[in-house]
Amino acid sequence: MGLLFFSFALKNIFRNKWRSTFIIILLVIGIFALLFSEASSEISGNLLDNVINESMMNSSFGVNDNLSSLIRNQSLSNSDVNSIDAGVLANESSSLDSINMSNIDEYRKEMTKGVKMFFFYLNLFFVFIGSIIIMVAMLKAVGERTREIGVLKSIGWTNLRVSGLILLESLFQLFMAWFVVTVLLLIFYMTNGHTINETFVNTLHMNISIVYRIFAVTFLTSLFIPIIGVILPLLRVFRIKPDEAMRY
Amino acid sequence: MIKVKNLTKMYDKGKTVALNDVNLDIEDGEFVSIMGTSGSGKSTLLNMIGGLDVPDAGIVEVMGEDLSKINLSRYRRETVGFIFQLHNLIPNLTCLENVELPLFGSVKSFDMKNRALDLLEAVGLNSLANKYPNKLSGGQMQRVAVARALVNDPKVVLADEPTGQLDSENSELIMDLMQEKQEETNTTLCVVTHDFEIAKKAEKIIKIKDGQIESV
Numbered sequence: 001m002g003l004l005f006f007s008f009a010l011k012n013i014f015r016n017k018w019r020s021t022f023i024i025i026l027l028v029i030g031i032f033a034l035l036f037s038e039a040s041s042e043i044s045g046n047l048l049d050n051v052i053n054e055s056m057m058n059s060s061f062g063v064n065d066n067l068s069s070l071i072r073n074q075s076l077s078n079s080d081v082n083s084i085d086a087g088v089l090a091n092e093s094s095s096l097d098s099i100n101m102s103n104i105d106e107y108r109k110e111m112t113k114g115v116k117m118f119f120f121y122l123n124l125f126f127v128f129i130g131s132i133i134i135m136v137a138m139l140k141a142v143g144e145r146t147r148e149i150g151v152l153k154s155i156g157w158t159n160l161r162v163s164g165l166i167l168l169e170s171l172f173q174l175f176m177a178w179f180v181v182t183v184l185l186l187i188f189y190m191t192n193g194h195t196i197n198e199t200f201v202n203t204l205h206m207n208i209s210i211v212y213r214i215f216a217v218t219f220l221t222s223l224f225i226p227i228i229g230v231i232l233p234l235l236r237v238f239r240i241k242p243d244e245a246m247r248y
Numbered sequence: 249m250i251k252v253k254n255l256t257k258m259y260d261k262g263k264t265v266a267l268n269d270v271n272l273d274i275e276d277g278e279f280v281s282i283m284g285t286s287g288s289g290k291s292t293l294l295n296m297i298g299g300l301d302v303p304d305a306g307i308v309e310v311m312g313e314d315l316s317k318i319n320l321s322r323y324r325r326e327t328v329g330f331i332f333q334l335h336n337l338i339p340n341l342t343c344l345e346n347v348e349l350p351l352f353g354s355v356k357s358f359d360m361k362n363r364a365l366d367l368l369e370a371v372g373l374n375s376l377a378n379k380y381p382n383k384l385s386g387g388q389m390q391r392v393a394v395a396r397a398l399v400n401d402p403k404v405v406l407a408d409e410p411t412g413q414l415d416s417e418n419s420e421l422i423m424d425l426m427q428e429k430q431e432e433t434n435t436t437l438c439v440v441t442h443d444f445e446i447a448k449k450a451e452k453i454i455k456i457k458d459g460q461i462e463s464v
């Protein structure tokens with residue numbers, strides 16, 4: 001019984017190649033958008049770490065405080081920064097220095113948190129936009145199948161079962177999109193692997209586990225796209241009466 | 249037994265009265281045909297009996313159960329078999345899978361397949377079990393639809409102009425199939441039709457006009 005359900009979903013995908021290809025392409029674009037926003041979040045967080053680390057080093061040796069004033073300009077009213085400056089001016093006292101260190105540390109954390117927050121919302125934004133695009137595509141696809149939905153309901157399929165079928169179909173499409181993304185990334189990695197290692201691991205001091213995390217987060221977030229994307233089409237399934245659906 | 253009491257159904261927010269205070273009794277195991285001009289409310293009546301839509305007023309009782317008080321998808325799954333003018337097969341599924349669909353969720357998959365094959369054999373199409381509907385002729389598609397309607401052993405079979413798109417030879421075949429099954433299993437059979445030749449096969453002809461029963 002589950003088998004027929006699965007093969008039904010798969011057949012609906014494979015026997016409507018154009019529609020499925022279209023939706024999968026949309027999903028792939030959505031996943032890449034998510035990937036970039038997630039990666040930027042990690043990279044900028046990392047960059048910021050490095051920049052502030054450097055500025056901290058420089059300030060405490062009193063060689064160059066360009067970077068610390070740069071940070072100050074970004075948030076003038078920040079009392080932390082003022083105390084950093086105070087520390088820089090009075091850098092002969094070692095006890096003050098250790099206080100500065102912890103202040104800078106806190107400041108860095110704040111800053112990194114802020115940047116990550118920003119990208120978190122950017123991520124949400126992509127999920128949202130992606131979902132809307134998929135929703136429109138699904139609405140159209142479900143709309144085309146109104147008659148079929150009417151038939152299924154008329155032979156006694158419950159709303160839940162019909163919805164399950166549609167949800168399963170979009171999850172299958174998501175798996176295929178994941179597959180496509182993975183293959184594309186692998187191809188990219190195999191042709192540019194050296195550069196990636198250079199950039200991410202050596203220059204940005206990124207741990208390889210962070211790279212894995214980026215992918216994990218992206219794939220998990222992208223799970224929401226088809227789920228949010230089918231909500232409206234499913235509401236339609238629930239509302240429509242079988243006889244009405246079959247008049248289409 | 250099917251009991252229809254004071255059934256009223258309106259569309260377009262009351263502008264169209266499809267059924268107006270209809271009363272009707274159909275006995276168990278009876279074969280009735282419903283005749284009437286286009287737009288007289290035949291399909292609406294059949295849809296109300298089949299639980300495809302709910303009336304605005306009145307009651308439909310099937311085997312002592314008020315349809316407004318029971319789970320309609322379960323009722324459609326277990327009690328009724330529907331045959332439509334257009335075969336309404338699912339194009340992405342083979343004939344066999346189409347016939348299996350109504351059993352879905354209530355029968356194990358192995359039994360589902362056997363049961364579906366039995367019915368395809370009964371309509372003489374087991375050789376086409378793995379073909380897709382678009383490879384079949386109109387008459388063959390309608391026979392698959394008959395198999396699908398009968399696969400769950402329905403107590404009530406409702407057919408809305410099942411021969412409307414068929415030539416007389418295929419019409420005859422479909423009607424014989426349905427009648428044979430009706431006699432064999434003592435199901436109640438309601439057939440909506442324009443064709444008097446078909447209607448007169450029934451034990452009772454119900455004539456409907458402007459949403460009201462004209463004669464029985």
Ligand SMILES: Nc1ncnc2c1ncn2[C@@H]1O[C@H](COP(=O)(O)OP(=O)(O)O)[C@@H](O)[C@H]1O
Pocket residue numbers: 243244247259260264265266284285286287288289290291292293
């Ligand atoms: N879903 C619907 N929406 C609006 N009007 C409808 C709907 N179904 C039926 N009607 C109207 O109800 C009347 C009866 O329709 P129907 O029962 O289909 O007639 P028949 O099957 O006898 O040709 C017609 O005037 C038709 O236009």
Ligand SMILES: [Mg+2]
Pocket residue numbers: 290291292408
């Ligand atoms: Mg009709």
